Structures are given as C-alpha cells and as structure tokens.
Amino acid sequence: MMVTTSNSPAGHGSPASSRRNSGAKAPPGSSDPTRPDIALATAIASDDESNPTNRRGRRVAPTSAPSSPPPHPTSRIEAPSGMNRRIWSKGTMYGRQRWRVRLSTGPVVKASLAIAERTGGERSSNRSDGGSVMDRTLSPWRADGRSTIGSGESAGPAGVDTSARRPFLVESRPVLECSMSWITVKSAFASPVGTPVTLKGWVRTNRESKADGGLCFLAVSDGTCFDPIQCVIKGGGPGAVGNFDQVQRLTTGCSVEVDGSVVASQGKGQSVEVLVDGSAGGAVRVVGLVENPDTYPVSNKRHTFEYLREQAHLRVRTNTFGxxxxxxxxxxxxxxxxxxxxxxxxxxxxxxxxxxxxxxxxxxxxxxxxMLNPPRVAGAGGKDTPGPIDYSQDFFGKEAHLTxxxxxxxxxxxxxxxxxxxxxxxxxxxxxxxxxxxxxxxxxxxxxxxxxxxxxxxxxxxxxxxxxxxxxxxxxxxxxxxxxxxxxxxxxxxxxxxxxxxxxxxxxxxxxxxxxxxxxxxxxxxxxxxxxxxxxxxxxxxxxxxxxxxxxxxxxxxxxxxxxxxxxxxxxxxxxxxxxxxxxxxxxxxxxxxxxxxxxxxxxxxxxxxxxxxxxxxxxxxxxxxxxxxxxxxxxxxxxxxxxxxxxxxxxxxxxxxxxxxxxxxxxx
RNA sequence: UCCCCGAUAGCUCAAUGGUAGAGCGACCGGCUGUUAACCGGUAGGUUCUAGGUUCGAGUCCUAGUCGGGGAGCCA
Known part of the structure; x- marks a missing residue:
C-alpha cells in the first residue's frame, strides 16, 4: 500500500488537521516563529546565528526568508482514503528538515515504509551519533521494525550507540481536541494568524495598560506547553468586552475561558497572541477566582523549592514544576x-x-x-509472656510487605x-x-x-x-x-x-x-x-x-x-x-x-x-x-x-x- | 540513624539582650502595546512549640517539632 500524493490536503482530515495542513504550506524549512519548541530545536543544535531569539528563546522577529532546505512536497503527500493519516513538515531539527508522520489508525510500518521509498535517497549523516532524524524516522532500513538487541545485525562494536538506527516512529498528537469546543494553548501557538480560538486555562500574570482606551494583557497557561499565551483584552472603544472591570481584577491563578483570534503581536516578547475584541465575538469568561490573592501560595514571584514542596498541590502551576x-x-x-x-x-x-x-x-x-491487640501464637511465650504475632491470621495468611x-x-x-x-x-x-x-x-x-x-x-x-x-x-x-x-x-x-x-x-x-x-x-x-x-x-x-x-x-x-x-x-x-x-x-x-x-x-x-x-x-x-x-x-x-x-x-x-x-x-x- | 545549619509579614530575608524592618507579592492611585514594567501610597506580626535565665528575650539556655545540606544505605 502506497502513500500517494495529492493536491487536496484537507480531503481526509478533521478541521484541526486542515488547519495544520494549511499552516504547513509555509516554506517547511522555516522555523515557525509561533512555535517556541521549534525555535528551540533550531537553537539547540545549530550554530546558525541568524535566528535571533529573545530571552525566552522565541523568535523575536522572523528574519528574511530562510535559506534552509527547499520546500518539500509534504502537504501534497496524502494517505489512501480510510487510513486517516497525515504528514506534515515541522521545520528543522539539528539543521535538517524534520518530518513527522501522524497515523491515527492503520498499519504504521507499511505507511512509513512507503514514505521511505519516496524519500529513501535523503539520508543525512551529520549527526555525531551517525544517525539522523531522517534515518530514524523514515529510512527503509528500519521501517521493517525489526529489533536487533543481541543479534549481529545492528549490535555494533561495544559501546557504539546503535539505538539511533532502531525504529523511531511517529509523534502522536492529541486527536481529542478536535471534538472539543476549545483548543490547547500549544495548539493556539501553532495556529495560523487569523484563526479564531477558544482557550481555557489559568492566569499567570495580568498587566494593564491605558493604551487604546484600555487593555489587559493576560498571560494564560493550560500547561500544554512551557509558555503561556498572551491574551490582549480590549477595554475601550467598540471592541471593549462587557466585563472588562472584572478582567482587570483577575489575578495570578484565576481560571478563565477566552474567545479570541490569533494575531501577530504588536508588542515585543512574543510573535503571536490572542486578541479579544468584543466587536468580533471576543469574550473572557471567569471560571474561578482566587479568593484571597494576598495569600495565594504560588503568587507571581520567585519561590524556593523547599517552600513549594509544602504546596505540592499548587506547585505544578509554576514554570519549573510544569x-x-x-x-x-x-x-x-x-x-x-x-x-x-x-x-x-x-x-x-x-x-x-x-x-x-x-x-x-x-x-x-x-x-x-x-495493631493494638494482634493475635499471638498460642503458648509460644509461656503463660505470662505473649508469643510472637500470629501472621497466619493476617490477610494473606503470612507476613506481607510492599515490594x-x-x-x-x-x-x-x-x-x-x-x-x-x-x-x-x-x-x-x-x-x-x-x-x-x-x-x-x-x-x-x-x-x-x-x-x-x-x-x-x-x-x-x-x-x-x-x-x-x-x-x-x-x-x-x-x-x-x-x-x-x-x-x-x-x-x-x-x-x-x-x-x-x-x-x-x-x-x-x-x-x-x-x-x-x-x-x-x-x-x-x-x-x-x-x-x-x-x-x-x-x-x-x-x-x-x-x-x-x-x-x-x-x-x-x-x-x-x-x-x-x-x-x-x-x-x-x-x-x-x-x-x-x-x-x-x-x-x-x-x-x-x-x-x-x-x-x-x-x-x-x-x-x-x-x-x-x-x-x-x-x-x-x-x-x-x-x-x-x-x-x-x-x-x-x-x-x-x-x-x-x-x-x-x-x-x-x-x-x-x-x-x-x-x-x-x-x-x- | 549520625554530623552540621536553619525556623521572624503571603514569599525571601534583616534586626549589639532594650519601640518589629526591608524587598518582592497583595490592595489603592499615577503612567505605559504591557511583558522581572516603572512611580507614589496603604494594609499586613502570638518572631515554630513548651519550659527556663533576666528588670526586660526575635536574640541567651534546655527539650521537642519541622525544614535544608552532608554521611551511611541504595535506585
């Protein structure tokens, strides 16, 4: 069974997949500036200084069109009907173009084998471990899925890493969001500008400005990625949201639902944000308030790990523990x-x-x-001395412990x-x-x-x-x-x-x-x-x-x-x-x-x-x-x-x- | 279990045995497409617990509780 090519990428997917596919039409070699993880992937492995990142590692401003690999026909690859699979390019990794294959159902190995045939010539070998993302992901060598521990086939000389040549398939991504009425912050970051979104999460910070008749900058996190997404809520003019005074009072830890749309950010520090414009259907719904912000244990400041251990139920809301x-x-x-x-x-x-x-x-x-009155082995200790505890009467009929x-x-x-x-x-x-x-x-x-x-x-x-x-x-x-x-x-x-x-x-x-x-x-x-x-x-x-x-x-x-x-x-x-x-x-x-x-x-x-x-x-x-x-x-x-x-x-x-x-x-x- | 260190505002920390302080956070106001914002103001305390010494204890002594670092044991 072959993976065929087609010019209709949206023909077999959910709305979410269409969104991704359309997003993937951008030159696949470019790091998507809206995806901090991709920007980082580039930053980790490349010595390429042409990707300016700000303190948080996001791309501050996309430079001119990236010169890395020419567009690959990802978006034209399509699975046979009924197989429900998608392929898209995700930018670069270790200086190489990176591909990900998504297979919701169907025979994984066959699919990747077919792809490997299409891309079989594209080995890369600049990885120090001798492998490459392309090798690990798509090469026909490993597409048979054979494991080779202890066999002569791949067990190289002692100490040589062979795992890089073993199967490495498919990133699985949450399909679930497709059937929900909101998306994750992670997905919002990956959505193209203009996408209307509903987000649900917790407020990390709330900053206010008098500009444009009043704005609130809510950093909202739902834990699905490291960075919170900035939601800009309009408080003046025709776009003002009805409950702006309530939004102004939101503090760290409050839970909210936000309707808005993904826009390019006017500010520095993030490339995209979510604009909440009341005149365009934008809204903020407060789900849960922090009842006493003064004593909220994980307020927006530095905390020691020792202190946070005593707040283990809330510490996962911090950067580190998330x-x-x-x-x-x-x-x-x-x-x-x-x-x-x-x-x-x-x-x-x-x-x-x-x-x-x-x-x-x-x-x-x-x-x-x-424990206060355990059964004793009769007569073992004489009349006045109690014998040892009789574990034959215990639940398992003998002594039992945790492993x-x-x-x-x-x-x-x-x-x-x-x-x-x-x-x-x-x-x-x-x-x-x-x-x-x-x-x-x-x-x-x-x-x-x-x-x-x-x-x-x-x-x-x-x-x-x-x-x-x-x-x-x-x-x-x-x-x-x-x-x-x-x-x-x-x-x-x-x-x-x-x-x-x-x-x-x-x-x-x-x-x-x-x-x-x-x-x-x-x-x-x-x-x-x-x-x-x-x-x-x-x-x-x-x-x-x-x-x-x-x-x-x-x-x-x-x-x-x-x-x-x-x-x-x-x-x-x-x-x-x-x-x-x-x-x-x-x-x-x-x-x-x-x-x-x-x-x-x-x-x-x-x-x-x-x-x-x-x-x-x-x-x-x-x-x-x-x-x-x-x-x-x-x-x-x-x-x-x-x-x-x-x-x-x-x-x-x-x-x-x-x-x-x-x-x-x-x-x- | 052993050795060492610590416990003061929501958090991080000051305070010769003599009136309990700061920064951050919170709240109020000012300024601002903000983003560790900034500027001004306000509130916030049974100084871990129980004893003891002293005219007087956050401070000194004893015991305990909890926390941290190290050792041992291991993963």
Missing amino acids: AVARVRHTLSMAMHRFFHERDFFYVHTPIVTASDCEGAGQMFRVSTLD VSGQLNVETYCSALSRVYTFGPTFRAENSNTSRHLAEFWMIEPEIAFADLTDDARLAEDFIKHLIRAVLDERPDDMKFFEERIEKGLLARLGDVLEKPFLHLPYTEAIRILEKAIAAGQVFEYPVKWGSDLQSEHERFLTEQHFKQPVVLMNYPKQIKAFYMRVNDPGTDSAPGETVAAMDVLVPAVGEIIGGSQREERLEVLDARIEEMKLPAKEYWWYRDLRRYGTVPHAGFGLGFERAMMFLTGMQNVRDVIPFPRTPKSADF
Whole structure:
C-alpha cells in the first residue's frame, strides 16, 4: 500500500488537521516563529546565528526568508482514503528538515515504509551519533521494525550507540481536541494568524495598560506547553468586552475561558497572541477566582523549592514544576516506546509481596491485623509472656510487605517471553533523608533472556541515549528552561553523553586506576581497596575527571553484591578474588544511574550463594524452579525513574521530580 | 540513624539582650502595546512549640517539632 500524493490536503482530515495542513504550506524549512519548541530545536543544535531569539528563546522577529532546505512536497503527500493519516513538515531539527508522520489508525510500518521509498535517497549523516532524524524516522532500513538487541545485525562494536538506527516512529498528537469546543494553548501557538480560538486555562500574570482606551494583557497557561499565551483584552472603544472591570481584577491563578483570534503581536516578547475584541465575538469568561490573592501560595514571584514542596498541590502551576511534569510524562512514554519497539513486554509485577526474600532493605508491612491487640501464637511465650504475632491470621495468611523490587517476579516472565520489563512504584522503609532518596519511587527493570552482561550494558546504553533524545526532541521548550534556569550547561552535558560511546571498565581495573591516582596525589576521603564498594567520590573521579565520559563498571567482587548475580569464572579480569557479573552505569554529574547484572542461571551455584549468604532457601522455591526447568542465561538492570529525571533536567532534589514525594516523616498530599 | 545549619509579614530575608524592618507579592492611585514594567501610597506580626535565665528575650539556655545540606544505605 502506497502513500500517494495529492493536491487536496484537507480531503481526509478533521478541521484541526486542515488547519495544520494549511499552516504547513509555509516554506517547511522555516522555523515557525509561533512555535517556541521549534525555535528551540533550531537553537539547540545549530550554530546558525541568524535566528535571533529573545530571552525566552522565541523568535523575536522572523528574519528574511530562510535559506534552509527547499520546500518539500509534504502537504501534497496524502494517505489512501480510510487510513486517516497525515504528514506534515515541522521545520528543522539539528539543521535538517524534520518530518513527522501522524497515523491515527492503520498499519504504521507499511505507511512509513512507503514514505521511505519516496524519500529513501535523503539520508543525512551529520549527526555525531551517525544517525539522523531522517534515518530514524523514515529510512527503509528500519521501517521493517525489526529489533536487533543481541543479534549481529545492528549490535555494533561495544559501546557504539546503535539505538539511533532502531525504529523511531511517529509523534502522536492529541486527536481529542478536535471534538472539543476549545483548543490547547500549544495548539493556539501553532495556529495560523487569523484563526479564531477558544482557550481555557489559568492566569499567570495580568498587566494593564491605558493604551487604546484600555487593555489587559493576560498571560494564560493550560500547561500544554512551557509558555503561556498572551491574551490582549480590549477595554475601550467598540471592541471593549462587557466585563472588562472584572478582567482587570483577575489575578495570578484565576481560571478563565477566552474567545479570541490569533494575531501577530504588536508588542515585543512574543510573535503571536490572542486578541479579544468584543466587536468580533471576543469574550473572557471567569471560571474561578482566587479568593484571597494576598495569600495565594504560588503568587507571581520567585519561590524556593523547599517552600513549594509544602504546596505540592499548587506547585505544578509554576514554570519549573510544569516543565518537570511534562518531561516526566515524556520520559515515561519514551521508555515504553523504547521497549515496545524492541519486542519487550511490559509486565505488571505485584506491589504487595508475601515472600520475604527480596532482600533489598527495610520493607513496609502490609497488614489488616489490629495493631493494638494482634493475635499471638498460642503458648509460644509461656503463660505470662505473649508469643510472637500470629501472621497466619493476617490477610494473606503470612507476613506481607510492599515490594522493594520487581526483579525476581519479572525474571519469571523473562523465562517465557524473552524480553520483558516492569515499571512501577517501589518502596523502601529506610530512614534515609537525602536529596537522592525516596520511600516511594518508580523503577524500570528490564530483563532479557539469553543475554550476558555485555548485552545488558549495551541495552542500558541504548536506553539512556534514547531517553535523552526523546526529551530533547519532544520537550525542547522545557529543556531550554532547565538549561537557562536550573543547570547551565545541561544541554551540553546531555549532548556529550549522547555523543560518546560508554566505556566498559572492569572493577578490578578501576581500582588500579584509583590507586594510581592516589599515588599521583589525588586525595579521597575513603580508602580504595579491592573488595570494598566504591564510594561516590571514587565514582565521580572516574566518570568526571579521569575519563570525562559515561563509564560502565563491570564485574564486582562477589562479597559486596546480591546473591542472584552470576559468579564469574576464576581469573576474570585477573581479579585477586571472586567476582560476579554486575555492572553500574556511571554518568558525569549524577553518578550511578543504573545498576544491573547477569543473573545466576546455574542451580547449584545459586544454591551455594543462598547458603553462603544464609538466606531462607525455602522461600526461593519458585525462583529456583526457573533454574530447574529450561534455565537460560539472562540479565537485566534497574533504573531509578526519579534519578533519570534528575539526570535529564538538572534538578537537584529527588523530591522535586516526583509529584508527591514520600520521605521519612513526610507523606502529605 | 549520625554530623552540621536553619525556623521572624503571603514569599525571601534583616534586626549589639532594650519601640518589629526591608524587598518582592497583595490592595489603592499615577503612567505605559504591557511583558522581572516603572512611580507614589496603604494594609499586613502570638518572631515554630513548651519550659527556663533576666528588670526586660526575635536574640541567651534546655527539650521537642519541622525544614535544608552532608554521611551511611541504595535506585
């Protein structure tokens, strides 16, 4: 089935699609000045100084006609009837023309294959990772959708990023708005001048002017993009809105509906705005007022993160937390997409666990017993001493806790579905109060069958690079904010990680490097010794000073790692002691971001480890069964979702990258 | 859990043991296609809690609560 060309772009779409298509008739090479995200995309990657941006990164005034790629016949490409698909150009990215394909229904792969045939000659190769947007999006090579983890086909030399050549499809955009009577602020920014719009959102700022007989400048945000849109409300002359006095009194946080039309802005600071002219049907309807503006907790001023944590229900209305929320969503979707496109299955591992064998720290108890008067085991403690609590009378008939990891459970599904992952909340009752720890956090744990530690490390690298690309591609507006206000140099740091292959380094070798550094005068607070775990200062030294790039540390001493990690053959890495196939991925500025291992698949070795660590062997009966019935080598890792958020946004405190943080002594909201 | 720091107006912070202050925000007015606006004015306080020392405590002492940074543990 081919995607054909046509001169009637509006023939198969909703009104919204017509609007976009007509908008796309502008020279597609030009960054749309009404789209801050596109302007940013250009700004991130290009050294082209001809795109003046103002402080917020918007194009201030379009310069002369852009000279970049000649018009591409996007708007003439049309799907066969009944397929409901649209294609449009979105401007440039990394100096290349960027295309997006939208497919509401229908066979995605076939469509993109057909397109690839049309554009197959248009490879670009100036990306440092060897890929390009065009390659990733449209090339026939990847249009077959085949995933290649662990196979010879795409798994290049160790450390070479191959994920760029894997399927990267289609941006999905909300179709929903088409059936609603209003549009999002994000869509309004993308609408051509002259489009009548109805917006619904919250007032960010309200400025007044006496010009033109009275104007109000309402900055309205609905959270769908970083920037609020400026609504100019007329208060004098024939265009005055009836409730202008009410509009004048609107304060930060009020919710409103605005009818108006998209116009080119007369002021500086934004290229388009929404003009509300009463004589042209414009109106402002107040939905909800802020009842006491004086005490509105997130008034229009700077607030500390500490303060905003105490206002977690309102903090998402601020620039920072809105951006965090959008990036968090994007990261979540990107993660699922990464695995889905590589034939991984998402497994919902349990939150409540009645097995006492997860062994990763303090657990939260789950119980329905009467805490004041729990049942006791009869006679166990003699007449006067009460026996231990009788959990056989508890809800599950035994002790139950909240999970500290989905790994053991997900290994079972791995032993049948080959490639699986779990993503869910995880609970640790440790009394640790730091900027990197939560009592409730989210963790991603993939598990791959027939894989060894190298496959695992390669997957981790592909995964991290995919996540970086996703947030840069999809949330340029928010990422620009993080770069400017949260961490200067963030984009360079991420670009660096994207660019360089991860270095694989045996633990034993890392110890040698650290010892040499000490001999050369490097001072550490903690000693370095084969057999002890590396301190974060050691990890930072390796990744930030010595190698200045991401490092995958591999093959740790057996005694400092978990029982399920595969015991290496003697002599691996010429280590002075026994090692296990564990790995930690270290990245500059954040440190350890991933921990993983190849799992012990040999029953007798596993049993020996369980025995050695004095673990309750009985509890592991089902885990041991995996080794008794068709055991396979397998490996996996865990990525803390909030730590990934910190890595990607530059936010310094884990409590600020999760909507409602749970920490010791704190579970408000 | 350990070490260090902190808590004063809606927010951020001042205030030798002696009358509770500023900036921002809010409100009122002026000016302005405004946009960290600007100019003038007004209101706003049980100084975290409970004890103690003192003629007198925001300030000093004790205990507690909460918050922040670091360590450990980890993701």
